[in-house]
Amino acid sequence: NAGVTQTPKFQVLKTGQSMTLQCAQDMNHNSMYWYRQDPGMGLRLIYYSASEGTTDKGEVPNGYNVSRLNKREFSLRLESAAPSQTSVYFCASSESAHLGYGYTFGSGTRLTVV
Amino acid sequence: EDQVTQSPEALRLQEGESSSLNCSYTVSGLRGLFWYRQDPGKGPEFLFTLYSAGEEKEKERLKATLTKKESFLHITAPKPEDSATYLCAVQAYSSGAGSYQLTFGKGTKLSVIP
Numbered sequence: 001n002a003g004v005t006q007t008p009k010f011q012v013l014k015t016g017q018s019m020t021l022q023c024a025q026d027m028n029h030n031s032m033y034w035y036r037q038d039p040g041m042g043l044r045l046i047y048y049s050a051s052e053g054t055t056d057k058g059e060v061p062n063g064y065n066v067s068r069l070n071k072r073e074f075s076l077r078l079e080s081a082a083p084s085q086t087s088v089y090f091c092a093s094s095e096s097a098h099l100g101y102g103y104t105f106g107s108g109t110r111l112t113v114v
Numbered sequence: 115e116d117q118v119t120q121s122p123e124a125l126r127l128q129e130g131e132s133s134s135l136n137c138s139y140t141v142s143g144l145r146g147l148f149w150y151r152q153d154p155g156k157g158p159e160f161l162f163t164l165y166s167a168g169e170e171k172e173k174e175r176l177k178a179t180l181t182k183k184e185s186f187l188h189i190t191a192p193k194p195e196d197s198a199t200y201l202c203a204v205q206a207y208s209s210g211a212g213s214y215q216l217t218f219g220k221g222t223k224l225s226v227i228p
Contacts, residue, residue: 004157033216040220041220042201042218042219042220042221043158043201043203043218044218045215045216050213056213058215090157090158092157097213097214101163102148102160102163103148103158103160103216104160105150105157105158105159106157107155107156107157108155108156108157
């Protein structure tokens with residue numbers, strides 16, 4: 001089973017460029033999440049989608065947009081990248097956002113903005 | 115504000131030297147406490163979920179316990195392959211978000227020396 005698949009694995013952007021991080025899960029999970037992980041900061045929630053057709057802001061949403069394309073796919077877009085968005089981005093999914101289920105994480109996208 | 119604090123930040127053990135990692139939390143209405151393992155360059159891998167004080171879960175050399183204010187991850191006779199960063203996360207209802215949110219600690223980096 002693939003679980004949660006993220007693309008690309010690595011990306012270098014120039015300040016002001018845009019890009020979309022892709023995430024797909026094959027576990028028929030209802031809820032999907034985008035986190036960023038920075039040294040000394042831990043994992044912080046950017047956006048999440050509790051179910052297909054809904055999206056909500058997390059702790060650090062500024063500078064990002066998301067799209068829940070269908071039940072399987074949840075993308076994260078940086079419209080105008082900034083050096084402060086240099087980070088490792090993780091997508092995760094769970095059966096439900098409301099019932100205490102564990103999350104399954106992808107392997108991450110390492111993004112550098114220069 | 116929900117808080118999750120893990121200690122120590124880093125721990126070096128000799129192979130076979132048992133120890134414990136701590137995760138203390140301050141949340142209202144805990145739905146679940148999760149332990150994850152993260153290897154360098156990889157996404158977090160789910161280990162355990164604990165739902166109520168007094169609950170214990172075991173997996174190989176790992177045992178997780180939960181009280182009303184903290185959780186411990188006990189590592190018995192560790193091996194070098196247990197070296198990783200261990201993350202703790204709590205899920206509780208966020209009135210601001212109107213849904214359950216997962217808040218992560220910053221992790222404990224464990225190194226097991228042969």
